[in-house]
Amino acid sequence: xxxxxxxxxxxxxxxxxxxxxxxxxxxxxxxxxxxxxxxxxxxxxxxxxxxxxxxxxxxxxxxxxxxxxxxxxxxxxxxxxxxxxxxxxxxxxxxxxxxxxxxxxxxxxxxxxxxxxxxxxxxxxxxxxxxxxxxxxxxxxxxxxxxxxxxxxxxxxxxxxxxxxxxxxxxxxxxxxxxxxxxxxxxxxxxxxxxxxxxxxxxxxxxxxxxxxxxxxxxxxxxxxxxxxxxxxxxxxxxxxxxxxxxxxxxxxxxxxxxxxxxxxxxxxxxxxxxxxxxxxxxxxxxxxxxxxxxxxxxxxxxxxxxxxxxxxxxxxxxxxxxxxxxxxxxxxxxxxxxxxxxxxxxxxxxxxxxxxxxxxxxxxxxxxxxxxxxxxxxxxxxxxxxxxxxxxxxxxxxxxxxxxxxxxxxxxxxxxxxxxxxxxxxxxxxxxxxxxxxxxxxxxxxxxxxxxxxxxxxxxxxxxxxxxxxxxxxxxxxxxxxx
Amino acid sequence: xxxxxxxxxxxxxxxxxxxxxxxxxxxxxxxxxxxxxxxxxxxxxxxxxxxxxxxxxxxxxxxxxxxxxxxxxxxxxxxxxxxxxxxxxxxxxxxxxxxxxxxxxxxxxxxxxxxxxxxxxxxxxxxxxxxxxxxxxxxxxxxxxxxxxxxxxxxxxxxxxxxxxxxxxxxxxxxxxxxxxxxxxxxxxxxxxxxxxxxxxxxxxxxxxxxxxxxxxxxxxxxxxx
Numbered sequence: 001x002x003x004x005x006x007x008x009x010x011x012x013x014x015x016x017x018x019x020x021x022x023x024x025x026x027x028x029x030x031x032x033x034x035x036x037x038x039x040x041x042x043x044x045x046x047x048x049x050x051x052x053x054x055x056x057x058x059x060x061x062x063x064x065x066x067x068x069x070x071x072x073x074x075x076x077x078x079x080x081x082x083x084x085x086x087x088x089x090x091x092x093x094x095x096x097x098x099x100x101x102x103x104x105x106x107x108x109x110x111x112x113x114x115x116x117x118x119x120x121x122x123x124x125x126x127x128x129x130x131x132x133x134x135x136x137x138x139x140x141x142x143x144x145x146x147x148x149x150x151x152x153x154x155x156x157x158x159x160x161x162x163x164x165x166x167x168x169x170x171x172x173x174x175x176x177x178x179x180x181x182x183x184x185x186x187x188x189x190x191x192x193x194x195x196x197x198x199x200x201x202x203x204x205x206x207x208x209x210x211x212x213x214x215x216x217x218x219x220x221x222x223x224x225x226x227x228x229x230x231x232x233x234x235x236x237x238x239x240x241x242x243x244x245x246x247x248x249x250x251x252x253x254x255x256x257x258x259x260x261x262x263x264x265x266x267x268x269x270x271x272x273x274x275x276x277x278x279x280x281x282x283x284x285x286x287x288x289x290x291x292x293x294x295x296x297x298x299x300x301x302x303x304x305x306x307x308x309x310x311x312x313x314x315x316x317x318x319x320x321x322x323x324x325x326x327x328x329x330x331x332x333x334x335x336x337x338x339x340x341x342x343x344x345x346x347x348x349x350x351x352x353x354x355x356x357x358x359x360x361x362x363x364x365x366x367x368x369x370x371x372x373x374x375x376x377x378x379x380x381x382x383x384x385x386x387x388x389x390x391x392x393x394x395x396x397x398x399x400x401x402x403x404x405x406x407x408x409x410x411x412x413x414x415x416x417x418x419x420x421x422x423x424x425x426x427x428x429x430x431x432x433x434x435x436x437x438x439x440x441x442x443x444x445x446x447x448x449x450x451x452x453x454x455x456x457x458x459x460x461x462x463x464x465x466x467x468x469x470x471x472x473x474x475x476x477x478x479x480x481x482x483x484x
Numbered sequence: 485x486x487x488x489x490x491x492x493x494x495x496x497x498x499x500x501x502x503x504x505x506x507x508x509x510x511x512x513x514x515x516x517x518x519x520x521x522x523x524x525x526x527x528x529x530x531x532x533x534x535x536x537x538x539x540x541x542x543x544x545x546x547x548x549x550x551x552x553x554x555x556x557x558x559x560x561x562x563x564x565x566x567x568x569x570x571x572x573x574x575x576x577x578x579x580x581x582x583x584x585x586x587x588x589x590x591x592x593x594x595x596x597x598x599x600x601x602x603x604x605x606x607x608x609x610x611x612x613x614x615x616x617x618x619x620x621x622x623x624x625x626x627x628x629x630x631x632x633x634x635x636x637x638x639x640x641x642x643x644x645x646x647x648x649x650x651x652x653x654x655x656x657x658x659x660x661x662x663x664x665x666x667x668x669x670x671x672x673x674x675x676x677x678x679x680x681x682x683x684x685x686x687x688x689x690x691x692x693x694x695x696x697x698x699x700x701x702x703x704x705x706x707x708x709x710x
Contacts, residue, residue: 293585293613341588345540348586352568352579360579362567364552375553381566401651403677406525406554407547423648440645440652460652462642466521467652481551483642483652484525 009053016043016050020354023055039354057083061301062308068282070114074107079131079267079283080302087131087285100127104146112144128152130215131285136163153213157186166287169207170346172382173200177207185211228322229254236275236315243307246319247300254321255292264289265323270302275314280306283324288343349381358383366392370399370445372408372469372481398445400458405469405481412471412478417461424461427468434463445471505633505661506675508535508589508616512665513607513630516620518637523657526554526677527635528591528618533559535589535616542566542583544592546576546622577602584609589616596623603630633665638672654678 009015017024018040025034025043032047044052060083068086072078075093078086090103097103104125111123126137128149133156141147149155161174161183169177182188189211196204209215231250237243258264266289271281284298299321306312353361361381368390369375379386390396416428426433440460447453456473458480469481508514508531516524532541532555541564543550548569556562570579573595583590584606594603607630610617619626625634638660644653655677662670 341539344586345588346586348583349542349566349568351582351586352570355575355579355582356568356570356572360569362569364565364567365562366553366556372551372553376551402557403526403652403654404551404553404557406529406551407520407549408551408553409549438642438645438647440648440650442648460645462645462652463521465519466523466640467642467645467655468521482521482549483655484520484523 010051014047014050016047016052017055018043018052019055020351025050041354041357057297058301058304060084062305065302065305065309065311067111067114070110071107074110075103077283079285081285085135087134090127100148101146103127104148108144108146128155129213132156132210132215133213135166156211156213157184157189159185161185161188164207164210169203170382172384173203173207176200176384227254227257228320229257230318230320232318233316236317238307238315240304240307243303243316244300246316247303248296250319250321251296251299252292254323255290255295258323258326265295265326266290267324268295268298269320269322269324270299271318271320271322272303272306272312272316273318273320274312275317277313280311285325291344293344346382353381368392368394368396370396371471372400372404373410375399375404398443400443400469400481403483406484407482409479409481412480415468415470415477415479417470417472417477424459424470427461427463427470429463429465434465436461436463438462442472505635505659505666505673506531508532508618509632509665510614510616511611512632513610513617513619513626514665515626515631515634515663516618516637517625517634521640522637523640523655523677524620524635524637525550526558527657527675528620529555529560530558530677531616531618532565532589532591536561536564539588540564540566541589541591542568542587544568544570544576544580544583544590546571546593546595550593573597577606580606581609584615584617585613587615591618592620594619594621594623594626598623600627603627607631631663633661634663636660636662 014028015024015026016022016029016034020040022034022036022038022040022043025036025047029043029047029050032050034043034047034050040052044050061080064080064083068078068080071086071088075088075090078088080086090100093103094100097106104127108123108125112121115121115123122143124138124141124143125146126134126139126141126149127146128134128137129152133149133152136159137147137149137155161169161177163185164174165171177188182191188208191208193205193208193212196208200207229250231246233246237246254268255264266287267283267285268290269281269283271279273279282302284302286294288294290298303316303319307316349361358380362378363381363385364376364378365385365388367375367377367388374390375392377386377388417424418426418428418433424436424439426435428434439462442457442459445456445458447455454473456471459470459472460483461468461470467483468479469483471478471480506527514531516528518524529543529550532543535541536559541560543552543555543565545567546569548571550567552560552562552565552567555565568579568583570576576595577598580590580592583592603626609615619631636659638658640658641656642652643655644650657675657677658672659675660670660672
């Protein structure tokens with residue numbers, strides 16, 4: 001939970017902070033049934049009285065920076081996932097402080113002392129083997145009461161499949177697992193990994209690994225020094241615009257270097273040396289390999305947080321970013337190019353779907369039929385494809401010839417056509433009549449009389465405003481497509 | 485696409501040699517201007533054919549009428565194409581911004597009434613994300629500076645239908661290219677659609693006479709001129 005202190009929030013009004021999903025809300029909004037992580041549309045429906053603010057991750061990072069500093073004073077090498085969530089490798093710290101419970105209690109006390117008490121200021125701490133288990137241990141802990149997991153494998157096996165949703169498995173994969181009767185990670189771990197790899201690819205393998213307790217290590221691996229990128233500035237960077245430019249530049253350079261090595265980072269260390277004072281360093285982590293956009297954002301958020309909080313007195317004279325925890329995912333070239341493109345596209349489409357609803361984002365597949373509207377089998381994006389009702393490879397005699405109209409109304413639209421001796425002469429388009437310059441047809445369309453369908457004739461009409469496909473049935477004319 | 489013969493009286497610029505007008509470029513917006521029926525939906529879909537070979541492509545459909553079958557005919561990979569239907573004008577900017585941020589190539593109908601500053605922000609986003617974009621304006625033209633290349637449809641000529649005989653086979657679009665993508669010069673050319681995709685028959689009536697002729701055969705007697 002992250003306390004909601006937005007300067008642009010209207011004082012005294014209920015507020016909801018969201019991008020695609022809810023990331024913050026005032027208590028009265030939560031009381032209306034809104035939960036963190038809920039899709040924005042659902043939250044707006046439950047709390048129509050709330051003022052909706054777009055999420056500002058940069059600002060959240062700046063505010064969270066002081067919390068990270070408190071933890072870092074206790075344990076070095078804090079890895080930031082995002083505002084509100086950090087991972088720390090605690091093996092050394094446990095020995096230093098004399099036990100897991102002592103360490104966890106110290107973290108809770110120090111952070112709680114820093115952020116204060118009240119709604120949205122709860123401190124959740126979990127200790128387990130691996131970041132994934134630790135993240136869910138923290139989520140299941142009580143505020144101020146750390147959850148220390150003794151048997152990580154058993155703990156993981158008790159988790160619901162929903163725990164895979166955060167950056168691990170897609171909604172459709174989770175839905176498919178549920179359909180197969182899998183409800184917990186324990187159920188999932190029972191499956192042979194080879195079978196999941198065959199059926200679900202990398203996504204299935206990653207889910208199985210996590211369910212089996214084979215998480216990525218929180219300890220950064222050694223990497224070749226030449227993969228790190230550094231920029232030095234004769235004139236210290238003090239203005240936020242100059243910092244943003246540097247963040248983008250250095251991120252692009254590092255990822256370009258990594259791409260040429262065929263690897264992608266899951267962690268990155270960001271280091272800034274101020275003109276006066278001590279060097280600052282922070283590690284950021286991501287479940288997916290960092291894309292150029294994601295990395296630029298994180299470098300920018302971190303540098304902005306340091307600059308605006310006075311953490312780099314005198315301005316920045318050197319920036320260095322170094323990749324850790326490299327994987328080969330950056331070079332997995334599939335049908336849709338590299339893995340990062342696929343991930344970014346899926347996220348973009350998911351955002352569009354969250355805004356428009358599930359029927360707003362669609363995929364089409366060819367199917368058989370005589371009319372253009374029949375020849376596409378539609379299905380919602382990210383859901384199992386609708387099986388084609390009619391075989392697209394069958395001959396379909398009498399099908400409307402190609403080229404197909406680019407605009408096809410979902411239902412036939414009435415249209416006024418004037419006939420002269422059985423030949424079309426004029427078409428009404430809006431308020432004006434357009435003369436028919438030429439036409440083809442009629443082509444008979446025999447309906448299934450036993451299903452109540454009537455026979456009809458099809459015409460291709462060409463006017464000076466373009467060509468259209470027209471259907472005539474029972475003396476009435478209908479628009480079936482526009483050759484736009 | 486068939487074999488192309490090139491006959492030119494002045495040197496062909498490298499850009500036009502690469503069919504630069506009818507190809508999307510990363511981070512740049514191509515604007516399609518013209519009335520419904522002028523062939524621009526199919527032209528816009530055909531611009532996605534090349535990007536669809538290497539990544540997903542998205543069409544933003546504001547009317548709910550765009551047919552993927554026409555896109556497949558122009559060479560767009562069925563597996564790569566996603567149609568986003570957005571008929572709510574207030575949501576259009578947010579949906580399009582989300583798509584420009586993550587999808588490599590987008591063809592979007594722009595509903596009437598979108599603010600100029602929103603369009604400029606989308607253009608900046610496309611530049612920053614290096615997204616290939618084609619905008620088909622359903623209202624007035626886009627504000628100046630938003631698009632890199634503007635293609636305006638001046639007319640369409642259909643081939644194949646003849647007073648009840650034959651069937652529509654192909655068409656020629658008379659297009660006018662302008663903007664930075666046309667080197668600041670307004671040029672007129674014809675784009676020929678033989679039913680399998682767009683390929684060009686270019687006839688520049690300016691100083692740089694240029695003609696590209698495809699091997700598609702037309703029967704002049706079966707021609708309807710719009």
